Amino acid sequence: MAATSANQDYDMMQPGISRMSTGGLAREYEQLKVEYDTIMEKLNQTMNSIKTFWSPELKRERQMRRDEANRIAHLERMVQSGAGSGNDYGMGSNEALQLRMELRERDERIRQLTTALETGSGGMDGRVRELEDTIMRLQDLLTTKETQAIMASQDPSGRQAIENALRRIDEKQARIVELEEELMRQRIGRSNQPRDFTDKNLSGHEMSTLRMKMDRSEVELEERKRELLGCQKRMQTAEEAANEMRGHVGLLKDQLTNREQHNTLLQGDVDALRSKLDSKNKQLEAKDERITVLERELSGARGDVADKTELIRQTEMKSSQLIGRIDALETTVREKEQELDRAKIRLLSHPDVVKEREMTERIEQGERERIRLQEHVDQVRRAAEKEQLEQQKSYQNEMVQLKSNIENLQKELSDRDILLESQNEKIGDMNRDLGAAKKRLEEAMVDKGTDELRKDVEGARSEVEKLLKMVKALEKENLTLTAQCKASEKTVITVPKTGGQTNLHKRVEELEEALRESVSITAEREVHLSQQKHHLQQVSSQLNEARKEITDLRRTKQNLSESGDRDQIIRAIETERRQHLEQLFQLK
Known part of the structure; x- marks a missing residue:
């Protein structure tokens, strides 16, 4: 009887243990659900931050590109208005065309990125890849721009034209100086010589012709001076345009360096987001594995519960049989108690008992x-x-x-x-x-x-x-x-x-x-x-x-x-x- 009661107690304990294990599994499943929801909320927040932060940045870049295009057009107009050399103008127009082409390409890329961000088409991996492609393209454009600047600095055509113009101006000035010196020598020679009335070499007509030549030389000198002033002005305008172009090239370089830094920052953010996504995916995979293990354990626990319920049913049948036996034994005990009461009455009537x-x-x-x-x-x-x-x-x-x-x-x-x-x-x-x-x-x-x-x-x-x-x-x-x-x-x-x-x-x-x-x-x-x-x-x-x-x-x-x-x-x-x-x- 003691052994059967112990077995019954053990059988009754097993369902309680299985219920506790199933309750723990359910709690763990709910915790995993809550963690999954929090991870999804964080991902949505990151996507919203990308939409709300990067799209204004791209708009700002587009506006900067437009400003640069306007400046280049203004510079072209200035170059066209100035009477520079043909080589300088050709180089300025070529550089302006190249800059326009680059701006158009970048504007098209910015439009594509903004449309992709605003529509939200594609997943996170697609956006990251597009950003990486844009960064690579910008790096390529920067390298090409640097090579072009180096080639332009090394190309001697513009410098030669400027040097030829300066050389011509210097020759004209030297010719004018020589003529002035010759005229001064003639004047000084005539003033120093005594007047010879017997000398009849020079007549009035010759003097008039000499005066006419002097006037013509003075006119030519004034024209050459005007040309020299015009060349100086052209040189100043050409130098100012060259300085402006150099400043513009420096600004473009600074902007490219800033964009490279910005792209590196974007690349770092993208790498961080990728690492976070990888870690979260690993956590989700581990939690999925844990869920599968828990589901297996839950199925095993359910089988144990079914076995325990069968054992409980069998024990209930045994207990009902035992209850019947106990009732029979109780009737026998009552009969024995009645007999004992009769014996007690007999004993109480005995003098020793009194x-x-x-x-x-x-x-x-x-x-x-x-x-x-x-x-x-x-x-x-x-x-x-x-x-x-x-x-x-x-x-x-x-x-x-x-x-x-x-x-x-x-x-x-x-x-x-x-x-x-x-x-x-x-x-x-x-x-x-x-x-x-x-x-x-x-x-x-x-x-x-x-x-x-x-x-x-x-x-x-x-x-x-x-x-x-x-x-x-x-x-x-x-x-x-x-x-x-x-x-x-x-x-x-x-x-x-x-x-x-x-x-x-x-x-x-x-x-x-x-x-x-x-x-x-x-x-x-x-x-x-x-x-x-x-x-x-x-x-x-x-x-x-x-x-x-x-x-x-x-x-x-x-x-x-x-x-x-x-x-x-x-x-x-x-x-x-x-x-x-x-x-x-x-x-x-």
């Missing part, structure tokens, strides 16, 4: 008494614990008070020791004064008679009573004693030996009374100190007693806890005894 019942009642009464005593002990224990806590608190408070009292008493003792030392010093001083006064009295008694001494003593007694009142006032002010002692010492010293004996007696009595008062004060202080010591001893003895009580209470607490353990042992023994009695009843 005695056992009485014994059990007594035991129950003892148990109730024990429970009552246990409750009483618990109450006593709780009361003792409360009293212990209260006593501890009170002892702690008393300890704090006693500590403060002890500190105060120690302070008072130190103060009083200091006062005793000062009083002892004063007493020593007064003893010395008394000795000196007694010597003086003896000397006075030798000098005077007894009657006079008695009178002096009575006067001294009356003064002593007055001094007693004064001493009572001086008890309140202990500090004034020192001043009075010092004053008395001064008065004793200042009294002359030949003076009145009565003043000496008064002073001596005053000193004696002061000594008595100081002795009584010191005695009172000693008594007070002894009382304080006795009080401290009592407090220490009370503290020791409290500590002893605390230790006794702890011991009683431990004993009570041990007694609680004993009660538990007694209860366990009684439960065993009851079980034994029940077994005896069943056997009977």
Whole structure:
């Protein structure tokens, strides 16, 4: 039966495990779906960024190309308006045609790219390939442009034409300079020679012809000057056009370098996008493989679930059979119980059973008494614990008070020791004064008679009573004693030996009374100190007693806890005894 129940429990556990595995598979499948959706959203965002970012860039490039075409047309018009050489004009027109062809080709490529981006036709790979093709074409055009610029710089035809024009101008200027020098020489020669009236070689007609030649040469010189100025102007315009063309070529080179950098950036972005797409494709492939594995596991788990359901059905059939057997056994058990009840009735009528019942009642009464005593002990224990806590608190408070009292008493003792030392010093001083006064009295008694001494003593007694009142006032002010002692010492010293004996007696009595008062004060202080010591001893003895009580209470607490353990042992023994009695009843 135990083995079958264990098998049933195992069979019931297996479907739960399979359900948990299927639930985990479903969760993983949902996570994969969410990741796939996020990847698709990122791809759509990249496509939108390409549409929104690169199409305006292409439009800007188109506008730049148009501006360049307009500039080239303007330069052509300037070259046509200027009367440059034929070779220069031919080269400028050829370069302008080439630039126009390049601009048209680039505009067509830009149009194709913009149409491809705006229509969105083709996939991501097609667009990347088109961008790569455009980059390659632009690189080829840049190389061709550089070669053409190099060839143009190396072609000497334009330079030769300019050099020929400059050479002609220089020859004309040299011819004009020679004619002017010749004319000056003739003028100087005529002016230096004396007039020869006999010389008839030159006539008026010859002079007129010479003048006509001079005028013609001057006219020719002016024409040559005008031609020279025109050549200079043409040269300036040609140089300005050449400088503009060079600047334009430099701008074109800068633009080509910028476009190359832009193309490199685009190529980097494309490579990054390709790497991202490759990584995402790899992740998707791995996730697809994971999904296939999970689907296989899910199919296996479903087969396991089907097997487990079959086992559950079989176990249910077995359990129904067992329930039928259990019902039959229950009927038999009921019959046996009825027989046992009859046997119990017979046993209860037996005298031994009656005695056992009485014994059990007594035991129950003892148990109730024990429970009552246990409750009483618990109450006593709780009361003792409360009293212990209260006593501890009170002892702690008393300890704090006693500590403060002890500190105060120690302070008072130190103060009083200091006062005793000062009083002892004063007493020593007064003893010395008394000795000196007694010597003086003896000397006075030798000098005077007894009657006079008695009178002096009575006067001294009356003064002593007055001094007693004064001493009572001086008890309140202990500090004034020192001043009075010092004053008395001064008065004793200042009294002359030949003076009145009565003043000496008064002073001596005053000193004696002061000594008595100081002795009584010191005695009172000693008594007070002894009382304080006795009080401290009592407090220490009370503290020791409290500590002893605390230790006794702890011991009683431990004993009570041990007694609680004993009660538990007694209860366990009684439960065993009851079980034994029940077994005896069943056997009977």
